[in-house]
Amino acid sequence: MKSQDDTASKKSNFINDLIKADLESGRFDSRVQTRFPPEPNGYLHVGHAKAICVNFNISREYSGVFNLRYDDTNPVTENTEFVDGIFEDLEWLLGETLQREPLHTSTYFDQLYIWAEKLIQDGKAYVDSQDGDTISEQRGGFQKPGTNSPYRERGVEENLNLFREMRSGKFSDGECVLRAKISMDHDNMNMRDPIMYRIRHENHYRTGDDWCIYPTYDWAHGQSDAIEKVTHSLCSLEFDSHRELYDWFLDQLEITGADRPYQTEFARLNFTHTVLSKRLLKHLVEQKVVDGWDDPRMPTLRGFRKRGYPARAIRSFCEHIGVARTNGTHEIELLESFVRNDLNKAAERKMAVLKPLLVTITNWPEGHVETRTAINNPEDDTAGTREVPFSGSLFIERDDFMENPEPKYYRLSPGREVRLRYGYFITCTDVIKDDQENPIEILCTYDPETSGGKAPDGRKVKATIHWVSAEHAIDGSVALYERLFTSEHPGEETGEALDDVNLDSKTLLEGVKLEPSISDLPLGSVVQFERLGYFHLDATGPTFFHRTVGLRDEWANIVKRRKSS
């Protein structure tokens, strides 16, 4: 999997091609500046991660500038909780502190207002005193041209006065708007006299009650880019049809040459078994399908963090997938493979038994305890070793014993010998069962010659299983997670994604048996429980782990294949 790391950085893509061309032509005097412009009305998710990485990496690669800009033009939905959350998640993702202070579209409200007056003065904008429904009707349809507003031909002075009255608070919400005067029969609906300002008597989290009119996205965005000297304004594909308007505004303001940014769209990120729309994510939180925005099943950045995904793995993933204009859906397994790949090298190994089954070694000296040396990380020589207590009473994984073994199952079963990792070879001699015929205790003998797991006679054993000494084990809890949505493309059947919610996506395991060294683990650690997967120690409860992702599992594949054939 080596190329998962190496190929990543310098992939060619159409945006890099554009930038190289701009550098060659000197279009921006050799400057490259990008930005990430989230609206602070929700938390960041993986889709945003791609946009962040694309913009950030470009600035890196061309020694340019990258800014975080809150696109805070709508006081109704935005608040500081999201502002702070976005900042925190962004720095976590990037793995570094932002070099520049975050910017805000609201900082430019004054300049935007001055420019709006200029447009009015130039006869390029007018105040429309109709209500929303009327304006909407007049916009026409896809093959039906719009009709002009009766207020479209108001004079400059009247427009100016009206606009100033709008600003001063004379009108109530919705009474009138400022519109760009372009064309009501344009093929591009966004060009049919788009709205520039609407009235909102609303407190803005930054500007307070300074304003009661707020600029729309279209009016604010390109101009904010220009004010900040952004060169490459990258956004997602659905803004394609807004580009014409973006350019139109810059034209009217005569922003040209090296000062004029241009918009380029690329495909946003989608995943199988996942929804990324703010509406749906919010629904999951509000209906308590999940335990908040940071639930480890959520595709939010804080959800991923809580689950134990390393930010570095998400970054590698984003670099790997590149940018294109093709809309598509990534397999969630690809992201998971990046997480495993990262954690395989970074995570220390521990032994933990999730579903304990008692093993008694009948020929073990009564009361005897040994200390075994275990390797912390076979992928990292510097990680060292640790001591693990071994005794005649152990827990093994319930799944590691099968009374009547299926073909190709080569873990423990009656009469069979396996290796206890770092311990001894043991052979199952007897099974003790409850009324329901469930094994509750396994009796084994051990071979004292196989200390450390090596047989001096060279005999081989098919399986090595993990274990925890019963009297030394510490108890903990583990949360196992499945996909939040059962279908690959949520809603593909019914059209409603929520119909495919997996209501059984979380399994809480109590009384999990952990090797003693886990009590020294700092909160926030992500470790590999050998043969099980990666787990994140979190403050959700005392000694509480979230399963980040399982290991690849050949046996599970065999079982699955057997079932489907």
Added chain:
RNA sequence: UGGCCCGUAGUUCAACUGGCAGAACGCCUGGUUUUGGUCCAGGAGGUUGCAGGUUCAAGUCCUGCCGGGCCAGCCA
């Protein structure tokens, strides 16, 4: 229905701008292994959406069709 965008392995992307269609993930086989993990070697998988055209040569250029996406918020 009008306009715009997009169709290359199962999936996501490459293919130096017209020159033998490649990679990653997934899948399969084998090797190594004290994790059924990792690692290593190999394999299957393609009529480049379809049909024409230009050319010695087309994934790449042209035309038409088909399929998917986006656009009719005082959201972004």
